[in-house]
Amino acid sequence: MSSDNVARNNLLNADRSKSNKKFGDILGYKIETIREPHINTTASPAARGSVSLVRSDSQSLDSFDKIRQICAPNAIGMTSSHVSLDMGKCILCGRCRDAAPDLFELKSNFALPVKERADLVEQRNFEITSPDVEKIASHKAISSELRDKISKTLGRSLEVREVDAGSCNGCEVEINAMNNPIYDLEQYGIHFVSSPRHADVLLVTGPVSRNMEIALKRTYEATPDPKIVVAVGACGCSGGIFGDTYATVGGVAKVIPVDVYVPGCPPRPEAILYGLLLAVNKIDKTSIASKSISATLND
Secondary structure, three states: OOHHHHHHHHHHHHHHHHHHHHHOOOOOOOOOOOOOOOOOOOOOOOOOOEEEEOOOOOOOHHHHHHHHOOOOOOOEEEOOOOEEEEOOOOOOOOHHHHHOOOOEEEEOOOOOOEOOHHHHEEEEOOOEEOOOOOOOOOHHHHHHHHHHHHHHHOOOOEEEEEEEOOOOOHHHHHHHHOOOOOOOHHHHOEEEOOOHHHOOEEEEEOOOEHHHHHHHHHHHHHOOOOOEEEEEHHHHHHOOOOOOOOOEOOOHHHOOOOOEEEOOOOOOHHHHHHHHHHHHHHHHHHHHHHHHHHHHHHO
């Protein structure tokens, strides 16, 4: 071995020794390039759950006003008479709960998908008023009900076209998870299709970027009736953390009609399943209305 090679190897060994002492062990060289800053941290049991206003009349509106300023997506609103919490905008960061645990509660139950945008807003005046929330069973129970509903309503599988309208792909990760062995949508008669012309439901994510606005409209126009639209995630419901900017429209409903809103950042697969259940119910009612109109015209 030449003297140059020996010198080079000695230099490399010296560098590895220094890195060894500083960083620890990774791979074969005992070098850790990046140290994890959070040690022994675990996800909260309420991660990707829901936030709600505490049912208490002891807090003043001044306390809420201070918390409102730390909410990045402006999900907390306040007037002279009431305080509101918009789950359609909430990204579940938990900052409101951390800053005021006596005002906000982080729950493990996922926020329920709804058919009307206004139903995602919880208000507090002298007492909290919010939509009646039923206790949701496991994803297997939801899926079983969904399978029966699909069979009864369509007599075939439910065809879904997923449209990424500028999302961060967090919602896509959860949508992909619905095809894994845990949820396994195929066994319940739900299929993702590659063309909107074959779809019953459009599953749309993202705040709708300006570059996707025309594409989303064309996709909606290409979808056959009753073309049910499900807005997935806080971005799809309201624009989320992005909102209405030079680059984003600010929610799916600003471009095409939305039938079901699925809140969350990102929503759990169970929440998306529940949203599809609401969508099938919408198909049922829409189909009945279409048949009635057709019968009337034929007469």
